[in-house]
Amino acid sequence: EIVLTQSPGTLSLSPGDRTILSCRASQSVSNNYLAWYQQRPGQAPRLLIYRASSRATGIPDRFSGSGSGTDFTLTISRLEPEDFAVYYCQQYSTSRGTFGQGTKVEIK
Amino acid sequence: EVQLVESGGGLEQPGGSLRLSCAASGFTFSDYSMNWVRQAPGKGLEWVSYISSGGTAIFYADSVKGRFTISRDNAKNSLYLQLNSLRDEDTAVYYCAKGRTSTSTCMDVWGQGTTVTVSS
Numbered sequence: 065e066i067v068l069t070q071s072p073g074t075l076s077l078s079p080g081d082r083t084i085l086s087c088r089a090s091q092s093v094s095n096n097y098l099a100w101y102q103q104r105p106g107q108a109p110r111l112l113i114y115r116a117s118s119r120a121t122g123i124p125d126r127f128s129g130s131g132s133g134t135d136f137t138l139t140i141s142r143l144e145p146e147d148f149a150v151y152y153c154q155q156y157s158t159s160r161g162t163f164g165q166g167t168k169v170e171i172k
Numbered sequence: 173e174v175q176l177v178e179s180g181g182g183l184e185q186p187g188g189s190l191r192l193s194c195a196a197s198g199f200t201f202s203d204y205s206m207n208w209v210r211q212a213p214g215k216g217l218e219w220v221s222y223i224s225s226g227g228t229a230i231f232y233a234d235s236v237k238g239r240f241t242i243s244r245d246n247a248k249n250s251l252y253l254q255l256n257s258l259r260d261e262d263t264a265v266y267y268c269a270k271g272r273t274s275t276s277t278c279m280d281v282w283g284q285g286t287t288v289t290v291s292s
Contacts, residue, residue: 099278101217108267108282109209109217120280152217154278159231161207161219161277 068164076172085138087153097157104149174198181286194251194268202246205271210264225274
C-alpha cells in the first residue's frame with residue numbers, strides 16, 4: 065500500500081500569501097495519479113487537482129499542482145479568505161485510493 | 173446539476189448492521205465508477221470502497237473488508253453500502269463520491285455525507 069505523508073501539518077498564513085503544500089509518497093505513484101482536495105469546515109471535500117497538475121472544472125488558476133514519482137506539491141499563489149481549509153492529497157494509481165493525513169491552512 | 177444524496181445513516185449498536193444509499197442525478201450514472209469515503213470525527217479522509225461503472229470490479233479498504241459490501245443499481249441511479257458487524261471505529265461521516273472515469277478512484281463529485289454512529 066502506498067502511504068502518503070503531507071507536510072506541514074498546519075500552516076498559519078494571511079490572505080494574499082503564497083503557500084506550497086507537500087505530499088510525499090512511500091513509493092512511486094504511477095502515471096502521476098495524484099489528486100488534491102480541499103475541505104472547508106462542515107463541507108464535503110472538493111476536487112482541486114488531478115493527475116498531479118490538471119485543474120478540475122471550475123477551480124481558480126491560483127491553485128496549481130506539480131510533481132512526479134514520489135514528490136508532489138500544491139501551490140496557492142494568493143490566499144483568498146475562502147481558501148483557509150484542510151487540503152488532502154490522494155493517490156489513485158492502485159486499486160485503493162489512499163489519502164494523506166491532511167494539511168490545515170489557517171488564518172494567522 | 174450533478175448531485176449525490178446519501179441516506180441511511182444513524183445510531184447502531186456494535187455488531188449491528190446498516191445500509192447506506194446514495195441517489196445520483198444530473199449525469200449518466202452507469203458511465204462512472206463510484207466510491208465511498210468516510211471521515212471519523214475530527215479526523216482525515218479514509219477511502220472505504222470502490223465499484224466500477226458496470227459493477228464488475230470492487231475493492232475495499234482492509235479496515236472494512238469482509239464486513240462491508242458495496243453495490244450499485246444502474247437502472248435506479250443508486251449506490252449502496254451494506255455495513256455489517258459494526259464497530260465503534262466505524263463511527264464517521266460516510267460520503268458517496270463519483271469517479272472521474274468509469275474506473276477511477278479520483279473523485280470529482282461528492283455528496284454531503286450521512287452520519288453513522290456506532291455505540292452501545
